[in-house]
Amino acid sequence: MTVHADRPSEDDLHAYADGQLSPQQREAVDHWLATHPDDQARVEEWQAQSAAIRATFAGYARTTGADARLLGTRRNSALPSWKNVAAGLALFAAGTAAGHYLPLAGQSELQLVAEQMDLPNEAHAAYLIYASEVRHPVEVAAADEAHLAAWLGKRLSRANLKVPDLTGLGFHLVGGRLVPVEGQAGALFMYEDQKGQRLTLLVGRNDSNRETSFRFAGNGPVDTFYWIDNGFGYAVTGEVSRDLLRQVAEETYRQFPA
Numbered sequence: 001m002t003v004h005a006d007r008p009s010e011d012d013l014h015a016y017a018d019g020q021l022s023p024q025q026r027e028a029v030d031h032w033l034a035t036h037p038d039d040q041a042r043v044e045e046w047q048a049q050s051a052a053i054r055a056t057f058a059g060y061a062r063t064t065g066a067d068a069r070l071l072g073t074r075r076n077s078a079l080p081s082w083k084n085v086a087a088g089l090a091l092f093a094a095g096t097a098a099g100h101y102l103p104l105a106g107q108s109e110l111q112l113v114a115e116q117m118d119l120p121n122e123a124h125a126a127y128l129i130y131a132s133e134v135r136h137p138v139e140v141a142a143a144d145e146a147h148l149a150a151w152l153g154k155r156l157s158r159a160n161l162k163v164p165d166l167t168g169l170g171f172h173l174v175g176g177r178l179v180p181v182e183g184q185a186g187a188l189f190m191y192e193d194q195k196g197q198r199l200t201l202l203v204g205r206n207d208s209n210r211e212t213s214f215r216f217a218g219n220g221p222v223d224t225f226y227w228i229d230n231g232f233g234y235a236v237t238g239e240v241s242r243d244l245l246r247q248v249a250e251e252t253y254r255q256f257p258a
Helices: 010-017 023-034 037-060 082-088 109-116 118-130 142-155 242-255
Strands: 172-181 184-192 198-205 214-219 222-229 232-238
Touching: 010 023, 010 037, 023 037, 118 172, 118 184, 118 198, 118 214, 118 222, 118 232, 142 172, 142 184, 172 198, 198 242, 222 242, 232 242
Parallel strands: none
Antiparallel strands: 172 184, 184 198, 198 232, 214 222, 222 232
């Protein structure tokens, strides 16, 4: 698409999609989109994706006060208040994970960048390195799943580490390996469907951030859905539709114990 001097920036388009522009700024973007259907389609896609994520997690909304911002008991009350969850939903960042996001309550943008941008970047790199590997994609194969869970759980100091079962979504476990995550021991699980399409799940410690946020990061054809929960970071990565990646992330979240 030809770039014009008065074209809204990528940040402006994301802010427009999330309703973060002033009336004057929004009017300018409206004028641009009226004559640029490609950008209009992109904005509508971002809005639809954001709405889909919000609808997915709406059942976890809580209406209590300050306590609702923190993780409590799992599952029915597993997520923070809807105000924080909604604030934590990103608009599918383009290029890098830190590109477009909304800060969580009580945390500055600089804190979020410092604490969270490494996770999707490392997940993306791990996917590119290992998902295309033919002979040695994993260190421990699915046939030794119990050993895999015990070994990686010990390295992560997490005795109850569980390998998520994604067969209901069409993906079987290939196996896993030990990988570095933010300078510490991390776990990488790999899954594959009947067509040979692979997904990876990266798990690493994130002791500095106890809040939960749900975010998408895009880097070319590879997307990552990542979140923080009880001192651990999780990232699901693959070259599949974002809707399927969201389903995988949601199912993974459900299966991990507190």
